[in-house]
Amino acid sequence: RKEVEQDPGPFNVPEGATVAFNCTYSNSASQSFFWYRQDCRKEPKLLMSVYSSGNEDGRFTAQLNRASQYISLLIRDSKLSDSATYLCVVNRPGGSYIPTFGRGTSLIVHP
Amino acid sequence: DAGVTQSPTHLIKTRGQQVTLRCSPKSGHDTVCWYQQALGQGPQFIFQYYEEEERQRGNFPDRFSGHQFPNYSSELNVNALLLGDSALYLCASSSGEEQPQHFGDGTRLSIL
Numbered sequence: 001r002k003e004v005e006q007d008p009g010p011f012n013v014p015e016g017a018t019v020a021f022n023c024t025y026s027n028s029a030s031q032s033f034f035w036y037r038q039d040c041r042k043e044p045k046l047l048m049s050v051y052s053s054g055n056e057d058g059r060f061t062a063q064l065n066r067a068s069q070y071i072s073l074l075i076r077d078s079k080l081s082d083s084a085t086y087l088c089v090v091n092r093p094g095g096s097y098i099p100t101f102g103r104g105t106s107l108i109v110h111p
Numbered sequence: 112d113a114g115v116t117q118s119p120t121h122l123i124k125t126r127g128q129q130v131t132l133r134c135s136p137k138s139g140h141d142t143v144c145w146y147q148q149a150l151g152q153g154p155q156f157i158f159q160y161y162e163e164e165e166r167q168r169g170n171f172p173d174r175f176s177g178h179q180f181p182n183y184s185s186e187l188n189v190n191a192l193l194l195g196d197s198a199l200y201l202c203a204s205s206s207g208e209e210q211p212q213h214f215g216d217g218t219r220l221s222i223l
Contacts, residue, residue: 004153006153008151031209032209032210034211042216043201043214043215043216043217044154044201044214045214046211046212046213049211087153087154089212091208091209097167097208097209098156098159098167098169099144099156099203099212100156101146101153101154101155101156102153103151103152103153104152104153
C-alpha cells in the first residue's frame with residue numbers, strides 16, 4: 001500500500017457542480033495535512049491546511065478523518081479556473097516529519 | 112517580499128555529467144526541502160535541510176546530495192546523471208517542519 005493515495009481522475013464536472021476528492025494515508029502517526037493545487041507545468045501552491053475539526057475557505061472545505069485515515073477536499077460551485085491537479089500532502093513521522101505527496105487528482109471543469 | 116526562487120529554470124545535460132541546482136527560500140523561512148517530480152506524478156521527497164544539516168532523506172541514492180548555507184539558501188547536486196533523472200526539481204521552504212511549504216517555480220532538468 002502506498003503511503004499516500006489519491007484517485008488520479010480525471011474528474012470531469014460542469015461549472016457549478018460540487019466535487020469531492022479523498023486522500024488516504026497509511027501511517028496513523030501522521031500529523032499535519034495539506035491540500036495543494038498544481039496547474040500544468042507550474043509549481044504546487046498551497047490551497048489550505050487541514051485541521052482536525054475541519055475547515056472552510058470560501059468554496060473549499062477540507063476535512064480530516066483520523067479513524068479512517070483519510071482527508072477530503074470539497075469544492076462547491078466549481079469554476080472553470082478550478083481546473084488543475086489537487087495534491088494532498090501528509091507529514092508522516094520519520095525522525096522529524098517527512099512531507100509525503102499523493103500523485104494528485106486531476107479536475108477538469110467544463111462550461 | 113520575494114518568494115522561493117530557483118535557478119536555473121531549465122537545464123540540459125548528458126548522461127554521466129553532474130549538475131547543481133540552487134534555491135533561495137522565502138524570507139523568514141529556515142527549512143528547505145527538495146523534491147523530484149516526474150510527469151504525471153506527485154513530488155517525491157529527496158531531502159530536507161535545517162540549520163545547514165540534512166535532517167531527513169527520501170529514497171534517493173547517494174548521487175543526490177545537498178547543502179544549506181548560513182543564509183538558508185540551498186543547493187541540490189546530482190552526480191553521474193542518468194536518463195531517469197530527467198524531471199522537474201522543486202525546492203520548497205517553510206518556517207518549520209510541520210508548517211505549510213512554499214514552492215519555487217522549479218528547475219526542469221533534461222538528460223540526453
